[in-house]
Amino acid sequence: MSFFKVEQLGIRFGGVVAVNDVSFEVNRGEVFTIIGPNGAGKTTIFNLVGLIYPPTSGRIEFEGRELTGMAPHRVAEFGIARTFQNIELFEHASVLQNLLIGRHRHRATSLWQELLFLPSVRRREIEAREAVEKVIDFLELAKYRDSLVAGLPYGVRKVVELGRALATEPKLLLLDEPSSGLNPEETDDMAFWIEDIKKLLGITVLMVEHDMNLVSRVSDRVLALNMGEVIAEGTAAEVQSHPAVIEAYLGGAVK
Amino acid sequence: MRFIFKTAYLQDIRLFQHRGQVFWYGLLGLALLAAPWWASEYFMSQLHFICIYSIVGFGLMMLVGFTGQISLGHAAFLAVGAYTEALLQAAGVPFVVSIACAAAFSASVGVIVGLPALRLKGIYLAISTLAFNVIIEEIATRWESLTGGSGGKHVSAVSLFGWKLESDSEFYYLCLALTVLCCLACINLLRSPTGRAFVAIRDSEISASCMGVNLAKYKTLSFALSAALTGIGGALYAHKISFISPEQFTLLASIELVTIVIIGGVGFLHGAVLGAAFIIVLPQLISIAKDYLPSAVATTGLQGVVFGLVLIGLILFEPMGLYGRWLKIRTYFELFPFYRRGMFRRQKSYMKSERLR
Ligand SMILES: Nc1ncnc2c1ncn2[C@@H]1O[C@H](COP(=O)(O)OP(=O)(O)OP(=O)(O)O)[C@@H](O)[C@H]1O
Ligand SMILES: [Mg+2]
Numbered sequence: 001m002s003f004f005k006v007e008q009l010g011i012r013f014g015g016v017v018a019v020n021d022v023s024f025e026v027n028r029g030e031v032f033t034i035i036g037p038n039g040a041g042k043t044t045i046f047n048l049v050g051l052i053y054p055p056t057s058g059r060i061e062f063e064g065r066e067l068t069g070m071a072p073h074r075v076a077e078f079g080i081a082r083t084f085q086n087i088e089l090f091e092h093a094s095v096l097q098n099l100l101i102g103r104h105r106h107r108a109t110s111l112w113q114e115l116l117f118l119p120s121v122r123r124r125e126i127e128a129r130e131a132v133e134k135v136i137d138f139l140e141l142a143k144y145r146d147s148l149v150a151g152l153p154y155g156v157r158k159v160v161e162l163g164r165a166l167a168t169e170p171k172l173l174l175l176d177e178p179s180s181g182l183n184p185e186e187t188d189d190m191a192f193w194i195e196d197i198k199k200l201l202g203i204t205v206l207m208v209e210h211d212m213n214l215v216s217r218v219s220d221r222v223l224a225l226n227m228g229e230v231i232a233e234g235t236a237a238e239v240q241s242h243p244a245v246i247e248a249y250l251g252g253a254v255k
Numbered sequence: 256m257r258f259i260f261k262t263a264y265l266q267d268i269r270l271f272q273h274r275g276q277v278f279w280y281g282l283l284g285l286a287l288l289a290a291p292w293w294a295s296e297y298f299m300s301q302l303h304f305i306c307i308y309s310i311v312g313f314g315l316m317m318l319v320g321f322t323g324q325i326s327l328g329h330a331a332f333l334a335v336g337a338y339t340e341a342l343l344q345a346a347g348v349p350f351v352v353s354i355a356c357a358a359a360f361s362a363s364v365g366v367i368v369g370l371p372a373l374r375l376k377g378i379y380l381a382i383s384t385l386a387f388n389v390i391i392e393e394i395a396t397r398w399e400s401l402t403g404g405s406g407g408k409h410v411s412a413v414s415l416f417g418w419k420l421e422s423d424s425e426f427y428y429l430c431l432a433l434t435v436l437c438c439l440a441c442i443n444l445l446r447s448p449t450g451r452a453f454v455a456i457r458d459s460e461i462s463a464s465c466m467g468v469n470l471a472k473y474k475t476l477s478f479a480l481s482a483a484l485t486g487i488g489g490a491l492y493a494h495k496i497s498f499i500s501p502e503q504f505t506l507l508a509s510i511e512l513v514t515i516v517i518i519g520g521v522g523f524l525h526g527a528v529l530g531a532a533f534i535i536v537l538p539q540l541i542s543i544a545k546d547y548l549p550s551a552v553a554t555t556g557l558q559g560v561v562f563g564l565v566l567i568g569l570i571l572f573e574p575m576g577l578y579g580r581w582l583k584i585r586t587y588f589e590l591f592p593f594y595r596r597g598m599f600r601r602q603k604s605y606m607k608s609e610r611l612r
Contacts, residue, residue, distance in 0.1 A: 050465055076467030088465075090458035092522065093451075096267070101455045105467035107448035111476070114447035115440045121447055122268065128448075129264040168466065 001064040003028040003204060004172055009048060009058035010228075018044045020228040022058075026172070031198055031205040031218050035239070036225035037248055042208040043085055044228075046174050049206075050082055051075050062172065076105050081170035083161045085177050085208075091150040095141060095160050098149055099132040102167030106131075135163045139193065155186045162193065166201070173197065175207040179214050187214060194218045212240065224248070268446060287431060291424035299423045304535045305528075306430035307491045310437045312515040312527030314484030317441060319513070320522040321450065322477040323457030324372050325381045328388035330508035331368075332482045334395055335361045336489025337499045338402055341410045350413050354490045361486025362479040369478030373471050388509050395501040407500030410493045430491055437484055441524055444480075453477055485512075514562070518569055520576025529577040537561065 004026040011019050019041040026032045034042050047053050049060055051072040060067045062078055081102075090098050106128070109121045136142055139159050144152060149160060158181065165173055178194065179187040191214050197203050198218075209215050215222060216236035224232040224239050226248040232239045239245055259266075259273055271277045286293075290302055311333065318324050336357040343353035371383040395402045402408060413420045413429060420426050444450045452473045455463035464470050493499050511534060519530025538558055545553040573580050587594045 052461070052464075071469070072464045073467050073469045076465060082465055084462065088459045088462040090455055090462070092458055093454050097451060097454065101451045101463070101466050101468075104448055104452060104455075109447065111444075111449060114449050115443055117443035117447065121443075122265075125268050125447065126264045129267070133264075164462075164466070 002026075002061070003063060004206070005061040006045070006049070007059050007061070009045070009055055009060065011044060011048060011053055011056045018228050019048065019055075022225070022228070022230055024223050024230070024233065026204060026206055028204055029198065029202060030220040031194060031207065033207045033209055033215050033219040033222045033236075034225055035209065035212075035215060035222060035245075039227075040225040040248075041228040042225060043176055045225075046082060046176055046208065049075075049080070049174065076168060079169070079171035080174065081165035081168040081172075082174035083158075083165050083176055083178065085180065087154075087157050087161055089149045089157055089161055089164070092148065094146050094148055095144045095152075095163075096132065096136075096146060098160055098164050099135055099167045100128055102135075102164040103128040103131060105168055131169070132167050135166045138166070138196070139163045154181050155183065158182060158186075158190075162190075166197070166203075170203060172204045172206060175205060175209075177208055177210060179209060179211045187211060190214070191217050212236075216240070270442065290427065296423060299427055301535055301539065303423075303427060303430050303491075303495050305532050306427075306434040307488050307495060308512075308515060308531035308535060309434050309528045310491070311485050311488035311512055312519065312531045313437050313441050313524065314481040314488065315512055315516045316519075316521075316524060316527045317444075317453065317484070318477050318481035319516050320526065321445065321457060322453040322474065324369075324474065324477060325377065325513075326368075326384040326478075326481070327381045327506070327509050327513065328368065328384035328386075328391075329481075329485050329512045330504040330506070331388045331391035332361045332365060332485035333489040333492060333508070333512070334391050334499075334501075334504035335364050335482075336486030337410075337493035337504075338395065338408070338489075339486070340490035340493045341408050341499060342401070344410065350415050354487060357490040358483040358486045361489065362483035365478040365480075365482025366475055368482070369475045372474050372478060385506065385509070388504075388506055392501050392504055392506075395504065402501070405501055407498055410497050410499060412497075413494050426494065430495075433487060433491065437487065438524065438528075441484075445524070449473070449476070514566060516576075517566065518576055520578035521574075523576070523578040525581075526576050526578040529581075533577065534562075537565070 002025045006025075007023050009019055009022045010017070022041075022045065024032075034045065036042055044053070048055050049067070051067060051070060051074075055068060058068075062080065065078070067075065067078070090101060093101075107124070109118075109124055113121050136145060139162065141156075141159060141163055144156055144160070149157060152160065158178070162175070162178065165175075175194070178190050182190060194205060194207070194214075195218055198205055205218075207219070219236050222234065222236045222239040223230060224242065224245045226244075231244040231248060232242040234242075261267070266272065271280065290299065294302060311329065314332075315326070315329055318326055339357040339360050340353055343356055344350070348356070368384060368387050372380055375383055396405050398404075399406075413426065415429070420429055445453075452463065452468045455466060455468050456470060456473055456477075460470060496503070515530035515534055516526060517530070518533050519526030519528070541558050541561055545557065548557075569576060575582070
């Protein structure tokens with residue numbers, strides 16, 4: 001049984017075939033990267049995995065169970081978390097609250113218990129904070145803990161979003177362009193974190209990324225996509241030197 | 256300047272963050288408990304209304320301020336609560352049971368009204384709740400055998416365990432106790448997972464759902480909760496006014512209820528109380544002012560004009576409402592002389608995407 005598997009996945013928006021017949025498998029414990037030029041359909045694949053769009057064809061399997069056709073919030077319950085290309089944080093809440101919402105799938109108290117704030121709720125709250133505090137330590141977010149997200153610089157928001165995904169304690173982490181908009185130092189930090197997420201936390205990472213330095217540094221395997229179709233798969237070096245990939249990025253040879 | 260050092264998780268969770276808060280809320284509590292001794296009969300009556308509207312304000316705040324849904328039909332829940340209470344009391348049901356029924360029935364109506372919210376957003380949701388208000392108003396007018404139609408219905412004083420709460424101060428303590436209980440329930444919810452799920456839905460539905468928040472469940476819950484609180488407010492309102500008729504629960508009343516949260520400050524529970532106090536006190540101030548104004552200005556329309564101006568002014572200059580203004584003043588003194596003008600301005604996020612691409 002494979003860890004995460006996508007089979008002949010396809011979706012069309014009206015006349016646009018955004019993703020067509022894409023199949024790949026992600027093994028437990030690896031960093032798997034999807035690359036491709038703008039509009040290749042990378043984010044759309046994430047949205048399909050997140051069940052935000054129903055696929056027109058194909059299936060998605062996680063730990064032997066089929067995801068397709070379920071309600072979107074179930075995906076998190078299975079242990080899949082994601083970040084967004086354009087950052088989708090809870091803007092008017094503090095960093096701490098954002099991360100605590102990441103703990104939502106671990107909640108175990110009922111509405112009535114919460115209305116009365118029984119000791120059991122208090123205990124669970126403290127546990128949630130302990131878990132979140134580990135993430136804050138890991139990503140060095142301590143000094144922003146109580147700041148509102150709306151006032152934070154872009155680079156920090158990117159890290160907060162990663163933290164929120166980690167707070168869910170996922171088995172599979174989807175990162176949509178983790179380095180976009182970051183400066184070289186921040187990108188370097190991001191690379192370290194991705195390596196640590198894989199090695200220390202043992203979380204499998206499925207990532208979309210444009211920065212080829214970052215890609216070759218952290219990825220175990222790379223999949224190249226163009227116009228919604230798979231054009232190459234292999235190690236970072238193999239994919240980078242693949243003729244179809246070069247053509248997709250640089251255009252066909254001038255005749 | 257106050258620095259709060261965090262040394263335990265409980266510090267964030269407990270009701271009062273520091274001694275100063277215990278002191279000031281304690282003082283406020285004492286003043287409110289002693290109200291029958293210092294307040295005039297007239298002022299007591301205003302306090303009744305402030306309590307009742309605060310409860311309704313809490314309900315609306317949970318829905319509008321924390322879950323980010325809009326409702327222009329909350330007067331209908333007020334009506335549901337009021338009529339349920341009136342009918343059950345007439346049938347001899349004890350108050351504790353009847354008010355619980357008012358809350359529960361209002362909540363179940365809230366679930367139904369919340370259904371469109373699963374698909375509609377913003378202005379469309381506003382229109383659907385508005386339509387609901389009209390429907391309830393119509394039912395209250397037409398179903399004469401039950402509601403007394405436009406002739407209205409009389410409601411007698413509350414009797415609690417065989418003890419008639421006829422005096423102003425007795426009824427006041429009942430209102431105050433219920434306000435505090437409702438407030439505590441809201442605070443408790445907001446510091447638990449459910450409250451955070453509401454906030455998540457308000458700020459980004461898409462990532463809320465990615466974090467495992469069941470949008471349908473929590474939106475419906477928020478409507479139900481909001482309606483339940485408004486229903487409780489409605490039940491007390493019926494006793495306070497002692498006469499209810501459909502024209503008290505019109506669209507205009509709904510809009511007035513929404514102004515509570517907007518004037519008070521969207522997204523703060525304090526805002527509900529401040530807003531409630533404001534809309535109760537302002538008409539009184541206006542009627543006092545009328546005595547001193549030239550007769551051309553002191554017309555019946557004056558109140559509407561002033562309300563409108565206050566609302567527009569707040570939206571333009573203080574979108575965080577009265578409570579937001581208070582926060583700024585407090586910060587100014589706490590940080591004196593280091594307060595900067597831009598301190599509360601939030602960075603605009605230009606990257607905010609409409610689409611998921
Ligand atoms: N909701 C939608 N409705 C219509 N078309 C869409 C939708 N989402 C994506 N598309 C189209 O699908 C194609 C792939 O888009 P996608 O966002 O997946 O690209 P991407 O590979 O993530 O690109 P980028 O590197 O710019 O992020 C594009 O042509 C886009 O216009
Ligand atoms: Mg993309």
